[in-house]
Amino acid sequence: MLVHAHPDDESTGTGATMARYANDGATVSLVTCTSGELGEVVADDLAHLRGNPDALGEYRRGEIAEALRELGDIRHHWLGGPGRFRDSGMAGEDSNDSAECFAKADRDDVTRAMVEILRAERPHVVITYDETGGYGHPDHIAANRAVMQALEPAADSAYLPELGEPWDVPKVYWTTLPRSFLKDVEAAGVEGFEPFTVPDEDITAVLDGRDHHGRKLAALRTYRSQVNLDDGDFFAKMVLDPRFAVEHYLLVRGERGPGSGPYNWENDLFAGLD
Template identity: 45%
Template sequence: MNDRRLLLVHAHPDDETIGTGATMAKYAAEGAHVTLVTCTLGEEGEVIPPELARLAADRDDTLGGHRIGELAAACKALGVTDHRFLGAPGRWRDSGMMGVASNHRANAFWQADQDEAAGELVKVIREVRPQVLVTYDENGFYGHPDHIQAHRVSLRAFDLAADPGFGEGEPWRIAKFYLTALPRSVMRRSAEAMREAGIGFLPEESVDDLPFGCADRDVTTEIDARAYVGAKLEAMRAHATQISVDAPWFALSNGIGQEALGVEHFILRAGVPGPAGPGAPVEAGGIGEPYDRENDLFAGIG
Protein backbone atom coordinates (compact mmCIF):
# COMPACT_ATOMS: atom_id res chain seq x y z
CA MET A 1 0.00 0.00 0.00
CA ASN A 2 1.90 3.04 -1.27
CA ASP A 3 -0.61 5.79 -0.48
CA ARG A 4 0.05 5.67 3.27
CA ARG A 5 0.81 9.10 4.68
CA LEU A 6 2.22 9.62 8.16
CA LEU A 7 2.65 13.02 9.86
CA LEU A 8 4.75 13.43 13.01
CA VAL A 9 4.93 16.60 15.11
CA HIS A 10 8.00 17.04 17.31
CA ALA A 11 9.17 19.93 19.46
CA HIS A 12 12.91 20.19 18.69
CA PRO A 13 15.47 18.70 16.34
CA ASP A 14 16.57 15.28 17.76
CA ASP A 15 13.18 14.50 19.37
CA GLU A 16 12.05 12.81 16.16
CA THR A 17 15.01 10.44 16.19
CA ILE A 18 15.03 9.57 19.89
CA GLY A 19 11.32 8.80 20.17
CA THR A 20 10.21 7.72 16.71
CA GLY A 21 13.31 7.36 14.54
CA ALA A 22 13.05 3.63 13.92
CA THR A 23 9.34 3.89 13.09
CA MET A 24 9.98 6.77 10.68
CA ALA A 25 12.76 4.84 8.94
CA LYS A 26 10.61 1.72 8.67
CA TYR A 27 7.64 3.44 7.07
CA ALA A 28 9.83 5.54 4.77
CA ALA A 29 11.64 2.40 3.58
CA GLU A 30 8.30 0.71 2.95
CA GLY A 31 7.18 3.54 0.66
CA ALA A 32 4.93 5.54 2.96
CA HIS A 33 5.03 9.33 2.70
CA VAL A 34 6.53 10.44 6.02
CA THR A 35 6.21 14.12 6.92
CA LEU A 36 8.01 15.60 9.92
CA VAL A 37 6.98 18.96 11.40
CA THR A 38 9.40 20.41 13.97
CA CYS A 39 8.06 23.23 16.12
CA THR A 40 11.30 25.04 17.08
CA LEU A 41 15.00 25.08 16.22
CA GLY A 42 16.03 23.88 19.69
CA GLU A 43 17.93 27.08 20.44
CA GLU A 44 18.05 26.47 24.19
CA GLY A 45 19.65 23.02 24.02
CA GLU A 46 22.80 22.24 25.99
CA VAL A 47 25.80 21.65 23.73
CA ILE A 48 27.83 18.50 24.34
CA PRO A 49 31.02 18.91 22.21
CA PRO A 50 33.33 21.46 23.86
CA GLU A 51 34.48 22.74 20.47
CA LEU A 52 30.89 23.78 19.70
CA ALA A 53 30.10 25.33 23.09
CA ARG A 54 30.15 28.82 21.57
CA LEU A 55 26.87 28.02 19.78
CA ALA A 56 24.89 27.97 23.03
CA ALA A 57 22.14 30.46 23.85
CA ASP A 58 24.23 32.13 26.56
CA ARG A 59 27.14 32.71 24.15
CA ASP A 60 26.76 33.26 20.37
CA ASP A 61 23.14 32.04 20.37
CA THR A 62 23.60 30.37 16.98
CA LEU A 63 22.68 26.84 17.98
CA GLY A 64 19.31 26.94 16.21
CA GLY A 65 20.85 27.55 12.81
CA HIS A 66 23.39 24.78 13.41
CA ARG A 67 20.66 22.34 14.38
CA ILE A 68 18.86 22.91 11.08
CA GLY A 69 21.80 21.17 9.44
CA GLU A 70 21.85 18.41 12.03
CA LEU A 71 18.16 17.74 11.46
CA ALA A 72 18.61 17.62 7.69
CA ALA A 73 21.35 15.01 8.11
CA ALA A 74 19.21 13.01 10.54
CA CYS A 75 16.26 13.00 8.16
CA LYS A 76 18.53 11.79 5.37
CA ALA A 77 19.67 8.91 7.58
CA LEU A 78 16.05 8.01 8.32
CA GLY A 79 15.02 8.25 4.67
CA VAL A 80 12.60 11.12 5.38
CA THR A 81 12.45 13.64 2.54
CA ASP A 82 9.52 15.80 3.66
CA HIS A 83 10.45 17.97 6.63
CA ARG A 84 9.05 21.36 7.60
CA PHE A 85 9.39 23.75 10.54
CA LEU A 86 6.06 24.88 11.96
CA GLY A 87 5.22 28.22 10.35
CA ALA A 88 8.80 28.75 9.18
CA PRO A 89 12.29 28.09 10.59
CA GLY A 90 12.52 30.08 13.82
CA ARG A 91 8.88 31.20 13.80
CA TRP A 92 8.68 30.00 17.40
CA ARG A 93 11.69 29.68 19.66
CA ASP A 94 12.66 26.85 21.98
CA SER A 95 11.18 27.68 25.39
CA GLY A 96 13.77 25.87 27.48
CA MET A 97 12.94 23.64 30.42
CA MET A 98 9.86 24.33 32.51
CA GLY A 99 10.24 27.23 34.94
CA VAL A 100 13.22 29.00 33.35
CA ALA A 101 13.29 32.60 32.13
CA SER A 102 13.23 31.64 28.44
CA ASN A 103 9.68 30.32 28.92
CA HIS A 104 8.55 33.95 28.96
CA ARG A 105 10.08 35.18 25.71
CA ALA A 106 7.41 36.66 23.46
CA ASN A 107 8.35 34.27 20.65
CA ALA A 108 8.75 31.18 22.85
CA PHE A 109 6.67 28.25 21.65
CA TRP A 110 5.23 27.97 25.14
CA GLN A 111 3.72 31.44 24.62
CA ALA A 112 2.35 30.70 21.14
CA ASP A 113 -1.32 31.32 20.45
CA GLN A 114 -2.60 27.78 20.06
CA ASP A 115 -5.06 28.56 17.27
CA GLU A 116 -2.37 30.41 15.34
CA ALA A 117 0.12 27.57 15.71
CA ALA A 118 -2.57 24.98 14.98
CA GLY A 119 -3.51 26.96 11.88
CA GLU A 120 0.01 26.55 10.56
CA LEU A 121 -0.20 22.81 11.19
CA VAL A 122 -3.61 22.64 9.51
CA LYS A 123 -1.99 24.01 6.34
CA VAL A 124 0.40 21.05 6.33
CA ILE A 125 -2.36 18.55 7.12
CA ARG A 126 -4.57 19.78 4.29
CA GLU A 127 -1.65 19.68 1.88
CA VAL A 128 -0.26 16.28 2.85
CA ARG A 129 -3.60 14.66 3.83
CA PRO A 130 -2.14 12.13 6.28
CA GLN A 131 -4.17 9.21 7.56
CA VAL A 132 -2.07 9.11 10.75
CA LEU A 133 -0.82 11.85 13.09
CA VAL A 134 1.75 11.24 15.86
CA THR A 135 2.88 13.52 18.69
CA TYR A 136 3.45 13.43 22.47
CA ASP A 137 1.01 12.79 25.30
CA GLU A 138 -0.57 15.51 27.46
CA ASN A 139 2.57 15.75 29.62
CA GLY A 140 4.83 16.09 26.61
CA PHE A 141 6.36 12.75 27.71
CA TYR A 142 8.51 14.37 30.42
CA GLY A 143 7.01 17.78 31.06
CA HIS A 144 8.98 20.00 28.70
CA PRO A 145 6.79 23.03 27.83
CA ASP A 146 7.43 22.73 24.09
CA HIS A 147 6.45 19.07 24.12
CA ILE A 148 3.27 19.89 26.00
CA GLN A 149 2.53 22.67 23.54
CA ALA A 150 3.20 20.35 20.59
CA HIS A 151 0.56 18.02 22.00
CA ARG A 152 -1.96 20.83 22.46
CA VAL A 153 -1.33 22.32 19.02
CA SER A 154 -1.53 18.90 17.34
CA LEU A 155 -4.79 18.06 19.10
CA ARG A 156 -6.28 21.41 18.09
CA ALA A 157 -5.12 20.99 14.49
CA PHE A 158 -6.54 17.46 14.40
CA ASP A 159 -9.98 18.99 15.00
CA LEU A 160 -9.58 22.15 12.94
CA ALA A 161 -8.29 20.39 9.83
CA ALA A 162 -11.67 18.67 9.45
CA ASP A 163 -13.66 21.87 10.01
CA PRO A 164 -14.84 23.35 6.68
CA GLY A 165 -15.34 26.69 8.43
CA PHE A 166 -11.68 27.06 9.40
CA GLY A 167 -8.98 28.51 7.19
CA GLU A 168 -8.28 27.76 3.56
CA GLY A 169 -7.98 24.52 1.68
CA GLU A 170 -10.11 21.42 1.53
CA PRO A 171 -10.96 19.96 4.95
CA TRP A 172 -9.25 16.71 5.87
CA ARG A 173 -10.12 14.27 8.63
CA ILE A 174 -7.19 12.29 10.01
CA ALA A 175 -8.16 8.68 10.68
CA LYS A 176 -5.87 7.95 13.63
CA PHE A 177 -4.12 10.18 16.18
CA TYR A 178 -1.34 8.58 18.24
CA LEU A 179 0.70 9.61 21.27
CA THR A 180 4.24 8.35 21.75
CA ALA A 181 4.71 6.02 24.73
CA LEU A 182 7.42 4.26 26.70
CA PRO A 183 6.14 1.26 28.68
CA ARG A 184 7.68 0.82 32.11
CA SER A 185 8.47 -2.83 31.36
CA VAL A 186 10.70 -1.61 28.52
CA MET A 187 12.35 0.87 30.86
CA ARG A 188 13.07 -1.92 33.36
CA ARG A 189 14.56 -4.19 30.71
CA SER A 190 16.72 -1.37 29.39
CA ALA A 191 17.92 -0.54 32.90
CA GLU A 192 18.87 -4.16 33.49
CA ALA A 193 20.64 -4.46 30.12
CA MET A 194 22.63 -1.31 30.78
CA ARG A 195 23.55 -2.43 34.28
CA GLU A 196 24.84 -5.71 32.86
CA ALA A 197 26.84 -3.77 30.26
CA GLY A 198 28.30 -1.49 32.92
CA ILE A 199 26.58 1.59 31.49
CA GLY A 200 25.35 4.23 33.92
CA PHE A 201 21.57 4.27 34.15
CA LEU A 202 18.80 4.66 36.68
CA PRO A 203 18.37 1.72 39.04
CA GLU A 204 15.67 -0.69 37.91
CA GLU A 205 13.69 -0.24 41.12
CA SER A 206 13.35 3.52 40.49
CA VAL A 207 11.48 3.18 37.19
CA ASP A 208 8.01 3.40 38.76
CA ASP A 209 8.98 6.63 40.50
CA LEU A 210 10.05 8.46 37.33
CA PRO A 211 7.81 11.25 35.98
CA PHE A 212 7.57 9.58 32.57
CA GLY A 213 6.79 6.16 31.19
CA CYS A 214 3.41 4.48 31.09
CA ALA A 215 1.70 1.30 32.18
CA ASP A 216 1.97 -1.51 29.65
CA ARG A 217 -1.79 -1.91 29.59
CA ASP A 218 -2.13 1.64 28.19
CA VAL A 219 -0.09 0.89 25.08
CA THR A 220 -2.22 0.14 22.03
CA THR A 221 0.41 -0.12 19.32
CA GLU A 222 3.87 -1.64 19.06
CA ILE A 223 6.03 -1.07 15.98
CA ASP A 224 8.80 -3.59 15.48
CA ALA A 225 11.42 -1.58 13.60
CA ARG A 226 14.51 -3.37 14.90
CA ALA A 227 15.75 -3.70 11.32
CA TYR A 228 16.10 0.10 11.28
CA VAL A 229 18.05 0.66 14.50
CA GLY A 230 21.16 1.30 12.40
CA ALA A 231 19.40 4.19 10.66
CA LYS A 232 18.21 5.50 14.02
CA LEU A 233 21.74 5.44 15.43
CA GLU A 234 23.09 7.18 12.32
CA ALA A 235 20.45 9.88 12.78
CA MET A 236 21.42 10.21 16.45
CA ARG A 237 25.04 10.77 15.43
CA ALA A 238 23.86 13.54 13.12
CA HIS A 239 22.52 15.38 16.19
CA ALA A 240 26.06 15.71 17.52
CA THR A 241 25.44 18.81 19.64
CA GLN A 242 22.77 16.98 21.64
CA ILE A 243 23.51 13.24 21.59
CA SER A 244 26.55 11.08 22.34
CA VAL A 245 26.36 7.60 20.82
CA ASP A 246 28.12 4.41 21.90
CA ALA A 247 25.96 1.86 20.07
CA PRO A 248 23.57 0.48 21.11
CA TRP A 249 23.56 3.13 23.86
CA PHE A 250 23.27 6.89 23.75
CA ALA A 251 23.20 9.79 26.20
CA LEU A 252 22.05 13.39 26.21
CA SER A 253 23.90 16.22 27.93
CA ASN A 254 23.04 14.80 31.37
CA GLY A 255 25.29 11.81 30.61
CA ILE A 256 22.64 9.27 31.64
CA GLY A 257 22.77 6.25 29.37
CA GLN A 258 19.77 5.09 27.40
CA GLU A 259 19.15 2.28 24.93
CA ALA A 260 18.40 3.08 21.29
CA LEU A 261 15.17 1.14 20.98
CA GLY A 262 14.13 -0.53 17.75
CA VAL A 263 10.64 -1.32 19.02
CA GLU A 264 8.66 1.87 19.55
CA HIS A 265 5.32 2.21 21.29
CA PHE A 266 2.23 4.37 20.88
CA ILE A 267 -1.18 5.03 22.40
CA LEU A 268 -4.15 5.55 20.08
CA ARG A 269 -5.68 8.88 21.19
CA ALA A 270 -8.42 9.12 18.55
CA GLY A 271 -9.68 6.86 15.80
CA VAL A 272 -10.71 3.23 15.52
CA PRO A 273 -8.10 0.64 16.52
CA GLY A 274 -7.15 -1.93 13.95
CA PRO A 275 -6.79 -5.66 14.61
CA ALA A 276 -4.03 -6.80 16.92
CA GLY A 277 -1.01 -8.33 15.28
CA PRO A 278 1.99 -10.33 16.44
CA GLY A 279 4.28 -8.21 18.56
CA ALA A 280 8.02 -8.22 19.01
CA PRO A 281 8.96 -10.92 21.56
CA VAL A 282 11.69 -8.86 23.23
CA GLU A 283 9.26 -6.01 23.90
CA ALA A 284 6.13 -8.02 24.72
CA GLY A 285 3.93 -7.34 27.71
CA GLY A 286 6.53 -8.09 30.36
CA ILE A 287 5.02 -10.63 32.72
CA GLY A 288 2.76 -13.37 31.44
CA GLU A 289 1.08 -13.19 28.05
CA PRO A 290 1.83 -10.30 25.66
CA TYR A 291 -0.79 -7.60 25.43
CA ASP A 292 -2.95 -7.46 22.30
CA ARG A 293 -1.56 -4.55 20.31
CA GLU A 294 -1.67 -3.22 16.79
CA ASN A 295 1.62 -3.73 14.99
CA ASP A 296 0.95 -1.10 12.32
CA LEU A 297 0.01 2.56 12.72
CA PHE A 298 -2.20 2.18 9.65
CA ALA A 299 -3.99 -0.92 10.96
CA GLY A 300 -7.67 -0.89 10.09
CA ILE A 301 -7.42 2.01 7.64
CA GLY A 302 -8.99 1.05 4.32
Protein backbone atom coordinates in the same frame (compact mmCIF):
# COMPACT_ATOMS: atom_id res chain seq x y z
CA MET B 1 2.99 12.73 9.88
CA LEU B 2 5.02 13.23 13.04
CA VAL B 3 5.06 16.40 15.13
CA HIS B 4 8.09 17.03 17.35
CA ALA B 5 9.31 19.98 19.38
CA HIS B 6 13.04 20.21 18.55
CA PRO B 7 15.60 18.77 16.14
CA ASP B 8 16.74 15.33 17.42
CA ASP B 9 13.40 14.56 19.14
CA GLU B 10 12.18 12.82 16.00
CA SER B 11 15.19 10.51 15.86
CA THR B 12 15.24 9.76 19.59
CA GLY B 13 11.56 8.95 19.98
CA THR B 14 10.36 7.81 16.57
CA GLY B 15 13.40 7.32 14.34
CA ALA B 16 12.84 3.61 13.76
CA THR B 17 9.18 4.20 12.92
CA MET B 18 10.12 6.87 10.39
CA ALA B 19 12.82 4.67 8.84
CA ARG B 20 10.46 1.69 8.62
CA TYR B 21 7.67 3.49 6.83
CA ALA B 22 10.03 5.42 4.56
CA ASN B 23 11.62 2.09 3.65
CA ASP B 24 8.16 0.63 2.98
CA GLY B 25 7.38 3.43 0.53
CA ALA B 26 4.87 5.32 2.68
CA THR B 27 4.82 9.11 2.54
CA VAL B 28 6.44 10.23 5.80
CA SER B 29 6.37 13.87 6.86
CA LEU B 30 7.78 15.61 9.92
CA VAL B 31 6.78 18.88 11.54
CA THR B 32 9.40 20.45 13.82
CA CYS B 33 8.04 23.21 16.05
CA THR B 34 11.25 25.00 17.10
CA SER B 35 14.93 25.03 16.15
CA GLY B 36 16.02 24.09 19.68
CA GLU B 37 17.86 27.35 20.26
CA LEU B 38 18.23 26.72 24.01
CA GLY B 39 19.57 23.18 23.87
CA GLU B 40 22.72 22.20 25.73
CA VAL B 41 25.83 21.94 23.55
CA VAL B 42 27.74 18.79 24.47
CA ALA B 43 30.60 18.86 21.94
CA ASP B 44 33.51 21.01 23.10
CA ASP B 45 34.52 21.87 19.54
CA LEU B 46 31.09 23.51 19.20
CA ALA B 47 31.57 25.61 22.34
CA HIS B 48 31.16 28.78 20.28
CA LEU B 49 27.45 27.90 20.04
CA ARG B 50 26.97 27.98 23.81
CA GLY B 51 25.09 31.06 24.92
CA ASN B 52 24.31 31.96 21.30
CA PRO B 53 20.72 30.80 20.69
CA ASP B 54 20.43 32.08 17.12
CA ALA B 55 23.66 30.40 16.04
CA LEU B 56 22.67 27.15 17.76
CA GLY B 57 19.25 27.18 16.13
CA GLU B 58 20.84 27.61 12.71
CA TYR B 59 23.31 24.80 13.42
CA ARG B 60 20.56 22.45 14.57
CA ARG B 61 18.59 23.15 11.41
CA GLY B 62 21.59 21.81 9.54
CA GLU B 63 21.81 18.78 11.81
CA ILE B 64 18.20 17.79 11.25
CA ALA B 65 18.62 17.96 7.49
CA GLU B 66 21.45 15.41 7.79
CA ALA B 67 19.49 13.24 10.21
CA LEU B 68 16.48 13.00 7.92
CA ARG B 69 18.69 11.88 5.05
CA GLU B 70 19.78 8.98 7.27
CA LEU B 71 16.18 8.03 8.04
CA GLY B 72 14.96 8.03 4.44
CA ASP B 73 12.75 10.13 2.21
CA ILE B 74 11.15 12.45 4.78
CA ARG B 75 9.14 15.55 3.90
CA HIS B 76 10.06 18.23 6.44
CA HIS B 77 8.15 21.28 7.65
CA TRP B 78 9.08 23.94 10.20
CA LEU B 79 5.88 24.97 11.97
CA GLY B 80 5.19 28.50 10.76
CA GLY B 81 8.55 28.51 8.93
CA PRO B 82 12.15 28.19 10.24
CA GLY B 83 12.62 30.09 13.50
CA ARG B 84 8.98 31.21 13.74
CA PHE B 85 8.50 29.62 17.17
CA ARG B 86 11.44 29.58 19.58
CA ASP B 87 12.65 27.06 22.12
CA SER B 88 11.12 27.53 25.58
CA GLY B 89 13.92 25.84 27.51
CA MET B 90 13.53 23.14 30.13
CA ALA B 91 10.62 23.26 32.57
CA GLY B 92 11.10 25.82 35.34
CA GLU B 93 13.58 28.02 33.50
CA ASP B 94 12.96 31.77 33.12
CA SER B 95 12.85 31.29 29.35
CA ASN B 96 9.49 29.52 29.78
CA ASP B 97 7.92 32.97 30.18
CA SER B 98 9.49 34.57 27.14
CA ALA B 99 6.89 36.11 24.83
CA GLU B 100 8.76 34.58 21.86
CA CYS B 101 8.82 30.99 23.08
CA PHE B 102 6.66 28.21 21.66
CA ALA B 103 5.02 27.45 25.01
CA LYS B 104 3.67 31.02 25.12
CA ALA B 105 2.85 31.36 21.43
CA ASP B 106 -0.55 32.65 20.38
CA ARG B 107 -2.72 29.55 20.09
CA ASP B 108 -4.60 30.87 17.07
CA ASP B 109 -1.30 31.42 15.25
CA VAL B 110 -0.14 27.91 16.12
CA THR B 111 -3.44 26.35 15.05
CA ARG B 112 -3.39 28.17 11.73
CA ALA B 113 0.16 26.99 11.03
CA MET B 114 -0.66 23.39 11.94
CA VAL B 115 -3.91 23.31 9.97
CA GLU B 116 -2.09 24.52 6.88
CA ILE B 117 0.34 21.59 7.11
CA LEU B 118 -2.34 19.03 7.94
CA ARG B 119 -4.36 20.07 4.89
CA ALA B 120 -1.30 20.03 2.67
CA GLU B 121 0.01 16.63 3.84
CA ARG B 122 -3.40 14.98 4.43
CA PRO B 123 -1.94 12.30 6.71
CA HIS B 124 -3.79 9.12 7.63
CA VAL B 125 -1.77 8.84 10.86
CA VAL B 126 -0.42 11.64 13.05
CA ILE B 127 2.05 11.05 15.89
CA THR B 128 3.00 13.44 18.68
CA TYR B 129 3.66 13.41 22.43
CA ASP B 130 1.13 12.80 25.18
CA GLU B 131 -0.33 15.60 27.29
CA THR B 132 2.72 15.60 29.59
CA GLY B 133 5.02 16.06 26.63
CA GLY B 134 6.64 12.73 27.46
CA TYR B 135 8.63 14.14 30.36
CA GLY B 136 7.18 17.57 31.05
CA HIS B 137 9.13 19.76 28.62
CA PRO B 138 7.04 22.89 27.87
CA ASP B 139 7.66 22.65 24.12
CA HIS B 140 6.64 18.98 24.02
CA ILE B 141 3.42 19.84 25.83
CA ALA B 142 2.87 22.71 23.40
CA ALA B 143 3.43 20.34 20.45
CA ASN B 144 0.74 18.01 21.78
CA ARG B 145 -1.61 20.96 22.18
CA ALA B 146 -0.78 22.24 18.71
CA VAL B 147 -1.81 18.94 17.14
CA MET B 148 -4.87 18.23 19.22
CA GLN B 149 -6.29 21.75 18.85
CA ALA B 150 -5.79 21.74 15.07
CA LEU B 151 -7.60 18.48 14.29
CA GLU B 152 -11.16 19.82 14.30
CA PRO B 153 -10.37 23.10 12.49
CA ALA B 154 -8.46 21.16 9.83
CA ALA B 155 -11.60 19.13 9.12
CA ASP B 156 -13.93 22.14 9.19
CA SER B 157 -14.61 23.59 5.73
CA ALA B 158 -15.62 26.89 7.35
CA TYR B 159 -12.21 27.36 9.00
CA LEU B 160 -9.89 29.47 6.82
CA PRO B 161 -10.70 27.84 3.48
CA GLU B 162 -7.69 29.61 1.94
CA LEU B 163 -5.48 27.11 3.81
CA GLY B 164 -6.65 24.25 1.62
CA GLU B 165 -9.30 21.59 1.40
CA PRO B 166 -10.47 20.20 4.76
CA TRP B 167 -8.85 17.04 6.05
CA ASP B 168 -10.08 14.78 8.86
CA VAL B 169 -7.16 12.79 10.31
CA PRO B 170 -8.27 9.15 10.78
CA LYS B 171 -5.80 8.10 13.49
CA VAL B 172 -3.72 9.98 16.07
CA TYR B 173 -1.14 8.34 18.32
CA TRP B 174 0.84 9.62 21.26
CA THR B 175 4.34 8.31 21.90
CA THR B 176 4.72 6.52 25.21
CA LEU B 177 6.86 4.15 27.26
CA PRO B 178 5.67 0.83 28.70
CA ARG B 179 5.64 0.34 32.47
CA SER B 180 7.90 -2.70 31.93
CA PHE B 181 10.60 -0.25 30.78
CA LEU B 182 11.06 0.68 34.44
CA LYS B 183 12.76 -2.64 35.16
CA ASP B 184 15.70 -1.70 32.98
CA VAL B 185 16.07 1.91 34.07
CA GLU B 186 15.73 1.13 37.76
CA ALA B 187 18.31 -1.63 37.40
CA ALA B 188 20.62 1.04 35.98
CA GLY B 189 19.99 3.25 39.01
CA VAL B 190 17.92 5.82 37.14
CA GLU B 191 14.72 7.03 38.76
CA GLY B 192 11.83 9.32 37.87
CA PHE B 193 10.50 7.61 34.75
CA GLU B 194 7.37 6.07 36.27
CA PRO B 195 5.06 9.10 35.81
CA PHE B 196 5.88 9.03 32.08
CA THR B 197 5.05 5.35 31.51
CA VAL B 198 1.75 3.55 31.03
CA PRO B 199 0.78 -0.03 31.89
CA ASP B 200 1.80 -2.38 29.10
CA GLU B 201 -1.79 -3.51 28.63
CA ASP B 202 -2.90 0.07 27.88
CA ILE B 203 -0.50 0.50 24.95
CA THR B 204 -2.11 0.27 21.51
CA ALA B 205 0.78 -0.27 19.10
CA VAL B 206 4.34 -1.54 19.32
CA LEU B 207 6.59 -1.15 16.29
CA ASP B 208 9.62 -3.40 16.37
CA GLY B 209 12.12 -1.32 14.45
CA ARG B 210 15.24 -3.28 15.32
CA ASP B 211 15.89 -3.85 11.62
CA HIS B 212 16.25 -0.06 11.39
CA HIS B 213 18.27 0.45 14.58
CA GLY B 214 21.36 1.30 12.55
CA ARG B 215 19.57 4.07 10.71
CA LYS B 216 18.20 5.46 13.95
CA LEU B 217 21.71 5.53 15.41
CA ALA B 218 23.10 7.15 12.27
CA ALA B 219 20.48 9.88 12.51
CA LEU B 220 21.25 10.52 16.17
CA ARG B 221 24.99 10.73 15.48
CA THR B 222 24.38 13.70 13.18
CA TYR B 223 23.31 15.70 16.24
CA ARG B 224 26.81 16.40 17.48
CA SER B 225 25.64 19.48 19.35
CA GLN B 226 23.21 17.41 21.42
CA VAL B 227 24.30 13.79 21.55
CA ASN B 228 27.47 11.85 22.35
CA LEU B 229 26.86 8.14 22.01
CA ASP B 230 30.44 7.31 22.94
CA ASP B 231 30.60 8.69 26.48
CA GLY B 232 29.16 5.56 28.14
CA ASP B 233 26.43 7.29 30.14
CA PHE B 234 22.97 5.84 30.68
CA PHE B 235 21.48 7.52 27.62
CA ALA B 236 24.25 6.24 25.35
CA LYS B 237 23.91 2.70 26.69
CA MET B 238 20.15 2.80 26.24
CA VAL B 239 20.37 4.12 22.68
CA LEU B 240 22.95 1.54 21.60
CA ASP B 241 20.74 -1.32 22.80
CA PRO B 242 18.70 -2.61 19.80
CA ARG B 243 15.60 -2.54 22.00
CA PHE B 244 15.78 1.26 21.70
CA ALA B 245 14.38 0.78 18.19
CA VAL B 246 11.18 -0.77 19.57
CA GLU B 247 8.77 2.18 19.74
CA HIS B 248 5.45 2.34 21.61
CA TYR B 249 2.25 4.24 20.91
CA LEU B 250 -1.12 5.01 22.43
CA LEU B 251 -4.08 5.54 20.08
CA VAL B 252 -6.13 8.61 21.06
CA ARG B 253 -8.17 9.20 17.90
CA GLY B 254 -9.62 6.68 15.47
CA GLU B 255 -10.46 3.00 15.44
CA ARG B 256 -8.02 0.43 16.73
CA GLY B 257 -6.93 -2.08 14.13
CA PRO B 258 -6.25 -5.79 14.55
CA GLY B 259 -3.31 -6.74 16.74
CA SER B 260 -1.62 -9.71 18.30
CA GLY B 261 -0.10 -11.01 21.52
CA PRO B 262 -1.49 -10.92 25.06
CA TYR B 263 -2.38 -7.23 24.83
CA ASN B 264 -3.55 -7.19 21.20
CA TRP B 265 -0.89 -4.66 20.22
CA GLU B 266 -1.03 -3.34 16.68
CA ASN B 267 2.23 -3.80 14.79
CA ASP B 268 1.25 -1.36 12.05
CA LEU B 269 0.01 2.18 12.69
CA PHE B 270 -2.16 1.94 9.56
CA ALA B 271 -3.94 -1.15 10.91
CA GLY B 272 -7.69 -0.95 10.35
CA LEU B 273 -7.50 1.75 7.69
CA ASP B 274 -8.84 1.04 4.21
